Every structure is written in structure tokens, then in C-alpha cells.
Amino acid sequence: MSWLHRELETMDPSIFLQYSPSPPNGLPQESKLATYMNRSTSTPTRSLNQALGKLSLESSPTAIKKVVITEFVPMNYFPPPSLLQPDSPESSSPSTMAAVPNTSQVHQENVGGTTYFYSTNSDSLNTSGALNSSASIGPSESCLSGAVGGAASPYATQIYSGTPTHMGPMTSKQGLAASFYMPETIRSEIYERNDDVFLQADMRQYPDLPENVEMYSELTPLESVAPHSIATSYRATHRQSGEHYALRRLHSYSTSITKRLEMWKQIDHPNVVKLHDWFTTKAFGDHSMVLVYTYHPACTTLMNKYLSGGAGNAANDANGAFHDPFSSDPDAPRPYTHQKNAMLRAVASGALLPEAVLWSLLVQLTAALRAIHTAGLACSLDPTKVVMNGCRVRISWSGATDALHANSTDVAQAQQDDLTALGRLALALACRTIHCDNLAASMELVARTYSADLKNLILYLLSSSTARRSVTDLMPMIGARFYTQVEALERRADVFEDQLAREIDNGRLLRILIKLGVVNERPELNLDASWSETGDRYMLKLFRDYLFHSVTADGRPWLDQAHLAHCLNQLDGGTTARVELMSRDEQSVLVVSYAELKHCLEQAFEEVMQAAAAEP
Template sequence: MALLQAIPQPKPGLHLIATSPSLQHETGTTLFKPTQFTDFTQNHYDINSVDAVNGTSETPIGFDPFMTNVSQGLQSSQYNPYAEEHNPLAGASASYYGAQNTFSTPSQPLQYHLYYPLAPIRDTLQPYQRAVFDLFLPESLREDLQKRSEAARQVLASQPGVQSPSLQQYHSLVPLDTKLKNAPGIFGLPTWVWKANSRKNGNVYCLRRVEGFRLTNEDAIKAVNSWKKITHPNIVTTVEAFTTRDFNDSSLIFVHNYHPLSKTLAEHHFPTTTNRFSRTAPVPEKVLWSYLVQLSSALKVIHKAKLAARCIDISKVILTDKNRIRLSACSIYDVIQFEGHRRTEDLQQEDFLHLGKLMLSIGTNTPLRSTHDLRAVLDQFSRSYSSDLRERVDWLLSAPQTQLKTAEQLICDLATHIDDVCVASFNAYDEATIHLGRELENGRLVRLLAKLGTINERPEFDGDPNWSETDHRYTLKLFRDYVFHQVDSHGNPVLDLGHIISCLNKLDAGTEEKIYLTSRDHQSTFLVTYRELKKQVQAAFGDLQKGNTKQQQQNSRGF
């Protein structure tokens, strides 16, 4: 493995320095090629899919969790992810999105491990030495972010006779449900979940369709306006709601923020496929405390706005990150049950009861139904968890005695455990700051490389075909060779990422360190500092900017 370490400067008379061994990137070895299947219909979702709705971070590369009867295989032919034309290898269209696939995906699974450590880490590294992957995001975090981006960009390919509906300004609908049939859920009506893009701002949103709902009161849809004002890290933000007949019926559409690769707590804690010979381990108590603190914080904001959540159900609380949950599907009950005229105070007290049932269901690994004896389930719950947690769940399940329960009271009772959640959150924040700091350094180098790339080997500028080969631009060309085109004593290319990053950092800082540059024919030599090279880069790039501004002015005048 190439190590990034202090690199001695070249001595006069030497062209390039032989440094560490070559750094090889891992390239793809398989080709993604899904097979053909029938036209898309809503009733073709596979409820027995191993993966959860909207995918998971453990989804294998090339597996599509959304549709049924899709058998996807991997070819054994060699694939070059850097080639512009893949027809000789793939035997298919070279476009990024293949028209023959129901789900339009890249012709090759993304290479998530381009900087993955190729060998075990040595514990004998010196303080000034770094491994290659120490300069970038951790491979697990980078892979997760790339999968989220890929899930957000996934679209349905057009097929003859199959047309995805376009709802007002929302287009490119992709189903996120794996339901086999449109059975009524907790709302009493069949619902479907979609991902769609907005024509207004280009963002991706989550659309929840309530099938067969007929709006009889125009004031009901206005109830969504109160939810649009609520912004909380544990609540999925409501964007808008509208009615449509684009599905050949009367449907109600709710638009929420989209969180890729999220899944419900029901899918996370009650997977559809389990090993019948293994016993499910109880959920750690710290996880339950974290759930309780986050949902209590969400209820505090909701109740303070004179609203009630009404959707604290294991199928409507989504897991968007490690132990990070959010209340989804808020505001739906307020619209479809607008004629109920129930007191908000009574609905808020039901929120505490539903929260208690949620904790019981997860703690006992038992989906609760109306026929369950809550006291018996609570006794089972107390066998696995502390008396402190049992008392909090008991308080949530019990009816209010002298005064109504409040979210503020619940938050005060959870003060000790809120501290644990805050510590974990701050630690995650510090870790993210460290990773962003690495990417900040990489961003500086990318901007510097962009400047060098526009200067070096430019065919012609300002009527001079030798512009990039004269004056200080010629020195920058020699510096390019010094950084990127080193060879060893046998003339073999030397690929040392440490040398490249070290030189670019010194150039960006403009240090006083001197380097010895020589031409390829050894006829010209220069002894310059990084500060002088930095001034030369700024001067040459400034000339290009002036030329670009002059051309824009001429175009604006009609020349």
C-alpha cells in the first residue's frame, strides 16, 4: 500500500524521483444486467422481499427491492468503469439509463470501494505517515451516501403501453411500496407511497396516495397548513396536500420530505424473513430510551402547536439513520377525519397511549393488536428491561388521574436519558466535522487542479498557439510533469498519491520551499519556489478569465 510520507526533494541533475510503489484502484469485475419482466402494475409488488421498503444500507449491489419477478444476474466478463463506450463489453445501449429495464439503473453497479484498503493496516506507521484511505471519507460512510444518492436518482424507464402518472408539478414517480395488494392500513383506506421529482425546484419528495377518498369539505385540506409550519428533526416535514383523478379515481395526495433508504420500525424490528431456528434478541434498552426521547421531543413540538400526532404507529415511524427515527404520515388523519370533530386534548392523550404501545411492541417483539392484554404484555416487558423504563411505559399506558398528561412532563421525567442521547448526538457531530474537514482539503485541491488543467496544454489563446508553452506557463507545464509524470530509475511510471497531495498542498499554500524543475529533453532547468508557482498560476488563470469576460461582452453586443 502506498503510504503518504515526507518526500525528499530532487537533487540537481535528476529528472524525477523514484518513490513508493504504485497505487492501484480497484475496478469493477461484473456487469449488472436485469432480465425482462412484465409491465409495471401496482399489484406486482413483492411483499416477501427480503429488503425493506425504500431499500436498506445492506441492500446488495444490483438488487432491486421494489418490484417482483425480477431475476437479476451478474456476468463474469471484465468491465471497465472508466470507458466511455461499453457496447463491446455489455452488448447493450451505452446510455446511462437503459430503456429495456423497468427500473432505469446504471449499466454497472457503482464502485463504492475505490479507496478501500487493499491490505491490512500496519500498526508500525510513523506519526508523519498516512494510509491512502485516511485522506478521504470512511468507505462505509461514502458507500452509504452513494447508495442514498443512487436511490434518490432512481427512475422508471418508459415502456410501450405503460405511462407513469404526472401529478401537478411532480413527475418521474417511483413506487416505494412492496405491498402485494392494496389492503386498508391504519387510515382505513388503501395507501401507496411514491418517490417523485418536483418541477418547481428539482427536489425529490415522498408522495403518499390515499386511494378512494372523496373530499367533501374544502376546509379539510386547509388543515395541512398548520403542519407545514412544523420543522423538527424527528418529524417528516409536510409540504402540501391536494386531490387528483390521475389514477382514475378520487385520490388524496400528501407530499412529504423524502429520506432515501429509510424503513419503518416494523420492517426494521419485525422482518418478514427470519430464521425459525434462532431466537430474536431483545432490543437494547439504550435504543428504546433513544426512541422514547426522540418521539417525546416530537410530541412536545406537535402539542405546543395545538395539534395531535395521531400516527404513532410502528408502521408510520421511519428509521432514517442509526437510531434516528422520524414521525411520518403526519396531517393525514386531520384531513380524512376532519368531520369527526374530536377535541384536540383527547387526541393528545391518545398520543401518549399509542407511544406506550409502540414501546411495548418493540420491547416484546410482538406486533400489538386490540385483542392483546396490555398489562400482561407489560409484565413480559418488565422481565427484559429496567424498572425505570417500565415505569415510564406504564405512565404512558395508564389513564390520566387528576390532570391531563403533558409532553413537558414526560420530557422532565426523561432528563437523565436525554443527556445520553445528547452525548451520542454530539459525538456523531464531531465525527462528521472531522470527515467534512477532510473533504474540505480535497475541495481545495480540486479547484487548484481545475486551474492547472485549464492552463496546461491549451492549444491557443489570444491568437497565440504557443501561449501555454511560453513565459511562466511553461514553468507550470514542467511542474505538472514533476507532480504527475514521475518515473523510476528504469523508466516505469511512479504513482505516489502522497507526493501528489503534498506538492499540491504546498502550491496552494505558496510556501518558500524550492523545487528543481527540468524539461523532458533536459535542456531547460528552473529553480523556483512554490510561492512563485502560485503567483504564476494566478496570473495565467487571470488572463483566461479576462479573455472569457471579453468574449461575453462581445456576445452581449451582438458580435
């Protein structure tokens, strides 16, 4: 037996006895329901049993403590362009709503002094919906899914599936967090990036910084500016688009030879920071060249994250980097014993990177090198010029070396140097220090800690044989670890996709809440002081009460966010499920479908929008 029938069986039988087949032409005029019911133009033609046969009552919040959350069936709705608000492109107004004739049919009955009003026009909504939709199917037919009684609905591809019934009402924060909100890890990663653009350097330290440089403003240094540096990095905002960019200024320098920069502009790779543009400027008081790159918030260099300070001290900082007693003077000569002891201490303190992390970094870096070398370029790989956010590695300031040494570099040799630099970087990461001058000791550590494949890869990259090495030769050495990387990325993509799907639905609920907020309790519209209290809006007011102001039998607020989300979803979907809306004097109950509520909301919101757009 269906849930509906079980529900009906448990209903007070008197509801059937007191049914009067006559039209509800005697609505109590003092009730604001009358203003809504006056929309009805025809008398009921169907029996109550017929009507109840279609009825799917939601339990009244005043009568229940527990909500049965049902899966709901999407209707055959198509959004009419006229009802889509420009600010809510994903608004899911059913097209049927626009075409629905005002033919509400109302049954009325009195149960224990409370008058129940049933509008029975949802069938006509459905029927016309199906007809209208088939007339307007067009291209969206291709995405039909979620067939209802044989009729597939593209709307089903949009509708939020809601909280599964087996989960029941959720009131604990933990359950809610797991079900509605993003996992903390993803949230904090995204927040960290969002926060990054609000971080401001103390601009009093940079009194000479120009306000505007070409189309860019709000320049914020990304590093402390050394007095004689030849290059400086900034975050800047594009004045027209408002987008953030990373600028690399090459001091007192300009070149007219930009062929390689053009080639760098063509490189669009997930592991290379994209070069967008370059220009020369006198805004800094000299003749500087500025290269414009994509800004990746909350970046840190590989040097800072894993290598700064070397492995001299077992104490890690927040990034997992070591503090080396020699770090205040990076050029201080390190005795052999220091290097070896530092590495051994790193092993002993468990500070060495897991091999999987090393391979992940190497796979990404080789992917970047492959793209760069294939394009006939080289990048002068350096741990201070590789940036990381999350688990993504990118080669930064690509092309800056080419701008500095315009066309003078031998590309073939530079590519060989890149491979050697990759070997040195891999060794440094494996030993957690850039001071790996003692190759034998460093390789001994690698051999002892990591797989033979990693050791062989580093040896290949560092080999000084005359044979020309190529980044494509690294692929067999990486071997099946490549699949591990791909699988990890796919898993990560799945998690993000899942979250994205939820956030899309959160966005829909926000939009519908905004619409309700705009309509409910509006003091007046078009000089009508009772606008929000009458007509369609009165239903919305009762719905708002039902949603947010329900109380338990003993008068306590009744709160269940799963139920709230469920009802808002039903409203957004405009489903045929019905809801009992009780007037504030508790004398009347209006039984209405979400489709009708949605129609009311769209109409009312449209009215407000039109009033807002009207010329004074």
C-alpha cells in the same frame, strides 16, 4: 537547526561555487524556460546567500526517494474578487497575485551541466502581500488566525493543514484510506441515500401514473399500490428545483378545511417529516388531495425495520426483523402460547433490541410528540407511520389524518391516544412484535430484560387512569438517558464535521486539478499553437511533470499520494516554499515558489476563461 539549513548543508557545495552574480541575460533560447524568464525585467540586486537564506528547497523527485513533508506557513493573502472564478467560490487566490508587478529577479547557476534558475521575487510577493492585505483587510480581520511572524492571516483559516510530518510518505492503501478518504461506514450510509433516488419501480406496472402532477414529475410509487387503498405514497421531482419530495395522495378526496394543515406546515422538527405544501388535482383521474413532504432517502418504517412479522421466528432478515409463521396473515389469531413462546425465542436468540437503542428511539419520538402536542396537534402515532434512516427517527405523513378527518378530531383526546400509542410502540419494540395483546406476559418480559425505568415508562403510557397524561411528564422518566442521547449525537456530529473538513479540502484540490487540466497541454489558445508550452504555462507544464511524472533514480514511476496532496495544497495556498522544476531535457532546473506557480495558474486559467467567454 531548521530543516532548511539542514537541507542546505546536505546540498552539493558546488552549487555555491558556480554562482555567477551577473543577471541571467544569456538564457539558452532553445530552452522553453527562456519564455518564462523573459518576464524578468530587472537584474538581481541581492546576493545568492541572501536568496538562499530565504530558500526552502523541496527535494528534487529525481534525487530523492523519500519526501520530507513540512508543515507550511500560510501567507498573508486575501482573495481578490477579480480572480475568483464564479465556479469556484472557495478559490483561494491571493490578492497579492493580482497586484504583483512583474519584477522577477533571476539567479542562474550551472551545476554539473544543469542550469539552475532561481527567481528571487517571492520576497516582493510576500512584502506586497503583507501590505496589500493590510490595506484590504476589512471584515475578514475578525477571522484572523495562524499568525506568521506576528502577522495573522485569515488565509490560515482556509488552508488545508496537510499531512502531518510525522506520518511520512504513505503508499499503502490502508494508510491512504485512513488519512484521505471517508470511513466506509459513513460513505456507505451516504451512498445508500444517494442511490435511493436512482431506484426506479417497474413503471410498466403503473401505466395509469400521470406524467406530471402540478409542479411534480417522475412519480415513483413508494409502496405497492393496493386496489382499494385510500392513500398512496410517491417520490416525485419538483420540475423547477429538481428536488425530490415525498407525496401522499389521498384518493378521491378533497377538503376545503385546511386550518390544521397550515399548523402542520409550521412544524419544523428534526423528528417530524416536514409538510411543505398541499393541493388538489385531477391528474390521477379523480379528485385527489396531495400532500407534499420532504423526501428522506433510504427510509424504512419502524414496522419494517423492527416489527414486521413479529417475533415468531429467530431468523432475522437484513433489517433485523423477524419472520413470523403467521405473517402471511397478519390478522390470524395468535394463541397465547404462540405469543409467549415467540417472545421467549426472541430472548433466547438475542434478538431483543439493546436498551440503549430503545431509549434512543423513545427520546426521539417523545421529542417529536412534544413539538406536535405543543403546537396543538396530534399525529395518530403508528409504527407504519414512523420512518427511520441512519439512526434518525421521524414521524411521517404528518397531518394526513387531519386532512382525512378535517377538523373533526378532538385534539385533547387524540393527544392522549398518541401517548397510549407510544406506550404500545415501546412495548412492541421491547418484545420485537406488535402482537403484545397479553399485557401481563409482555410486561413480564420487559421487566426481566430491561430496566425498571423502561417498564415504568411503558406502564405510565399504557395506564388507563382518568388523569390526563402529558408528554412532558416523560422527561423525568427518561432522566439521565437524555444526556446519553445528546452525547451520542454530539459524537456523531464531531465525526461528520471532521469528514466535512476533509471533503472541503478535497474539493479545493479538485478545483485546482481542474484548473491545471484546463491549462496544461491545451492544443491552442487564441490562435497561438504554443500557448500551453510558453510563458507562465511552461512552468505549469514542468510542475505537472514534477507532480505526476516523477521517476526514481532507476527510472520507475515515483508515486506518493501524500506528496501529491501536499504539493497541490502548497499550490492552492500559494506558499513561499520552493520547488525544483526540471526541464524535460534535464538541462535546466527552475527553482520557483508555489506562490509564483499559483500566480501563473491563475493568470493562465483567467486567459482561458476570457477566451471561452469571448463572442465568436
